[in-house]
């Protein structure tokens with residue numbers, strides 16, 4: 367086996383960041399594209415050092431003419447590498463990137479649950495991170511959207527999604543595949559410029575590289591890394607304030623003390639409010655929802671909001687902000 371600087375880097379990253387413990391069963395999500403091929407080759411090459419048991423999973427979305435051939439291609443690679451292979455094939459029609467992604471994570475989780483894998487590994491790179499940050503920035507987001515792709519994310523209580531390639535760029539994975547003659551399956555939908563993701567990848571980032579900074583991808587990915595630590599810290603502080611504000615509440619899910627929150631900085635107030643709304647609303651709270659409820663922290667007694675999604679309204683009752691589910695404003 368040839369040991370390259372990329373092998374050394376991934377081995378070090380996994381150790382330094384405690385991403386994957388030794389002796390675990392790992393399920394590597396392989397699309398057949400350059401990133402996940404690079405990922406699985408690197409992990410297979412270092413697996414003996416970590417005593418992992420590695421399997422490959424592929425999800426066939428059935429949304430391209432060559433989807434089935436793509437799945438067989440990955441299956442054949444798994445055979446060549448003497449690695450267990452798991453396939454999930456979509457039965458319902460998948461017609462958008464978001465539906466595809468949701469179904470894929472469900473499919474991977476199901477394979478992991480049935481076959482007892484606690485870790486699902488994907489080939490997201492620093493380039494994906496830069497794209498995600500730009501994509502979210504353009505759509506409008508707080509720091510949480512800009513932290514773009516974390517190293518680890520729980521999918522269930524005992525299954526963790528891990529992304530070990532977040533410091534490696536797409537040009538590095540392409541070079542690696544070329545060096546090792548890995549047969550990349552080209553995804554034709556990546557060429558479709560109707561998707562804003564693809565325009566960011568193929569037009570915006572190259573423009574920024576040529577006209578602003580050749581290192582723009584890595585630099586934006588590093589910004590995401592810095593923000594990730596800051597977001598984690600702020601979320602922890604906000605959690606503490608949320609507990610404080612509900613500590614003496616007769617109904618902690620629906621009633622919290624605004625006098626306590628008045629002492630918190632605005633950034634923390636907004637985060638506490640978002641945490642509260644996330645627990646109450648049927649959909650993710652947006653900017654307006656958070657601002658509306660944050661406004662009640664300093665509003666006069668008996669102020670109230672318009673209904674939130676699901677119909678609940680919030681009312682100020684002296685020191686408290688109380689949620690009344692399914693009620694319309696008078």
Ligand SMILES: Nc1ncnc2c1ncn2[C@@H]1O[C@H](COP(=O)(O)OP(=O)(O)OP(=O)(O)O)[C@@H](O)[C@H]1O
Pocket residue numbers: 394395396397401402423424425426427467470487488489490494
């Ligand atoms: N069909 C597939 N089967 C198995 N794994 C896949 C498949 N498609 C993508 N993946 C995994 O997901 C990683 C990211 O893929 P890609 O960037 O195409 O998806 P994405 O939709 O942008 O991802 P996400 O929304 O999860 O950030 C790949 O490196 C691979 O590990």
